[in-house]
Amino acid sequence: MTAKASILVVEDNEHNLALIDYLLKAYGYAPMLARNGSDAVRTASEACPDVILLDIRLPGMDGYEVAAVIRETPGLERTRIVAVTASAMVGDRERIVAAGFDGYVQKPIDPETFIGTLEPFLSEQPARDLAAGHPAS
Secondary structure, eight states, X not given: OOOOOOEEEXXXXXXXXXXXXHHHHHTTOXXXXXXXXXXXXXXXXXXXXXXXXXXXXXXXXXXXXHHHHHHHSTTOTTOEEEEEESOOSTTHHHHHHHTTOSEXXXXXXXXXXXXXXXXXXXXXXXXXXXXXXXXXX
16 A cells, blocks of 8 residues: 655635645545745745645745746655646636646535545656646546
8 A cells, every 4th residue: 555645735715724634634644734835835845745735826925936936946846736726717727737737626625526636636647647637547
């Protein structure tokens, strides 16, 4: 049996953070939490998580900036970054993937489907396959 993926959750909204934390723990994960971009970069650099669930709209450094820094940090190039965001305008998903994210989960979070939506990103499949729209089978 393989170990559970290490997950960093970056969310400034306390309610969303508490919900994501609760859901991940209910499925056996031990998420690390960050409430802003600079904390996210520091925690990611120190802990080298497998997956980062990253809000786009953060105070100070936004999710796009965080993703750009993560992608250029030695040792974090293969970390999967999944946007968890309310941005649902035409073209947002494409912009998010083009910015270096491996995937996208739309808010509001549905507690019944959230973990299932994340499962492909927690698998061993190469992250770029997921971004191209080829989830694990």
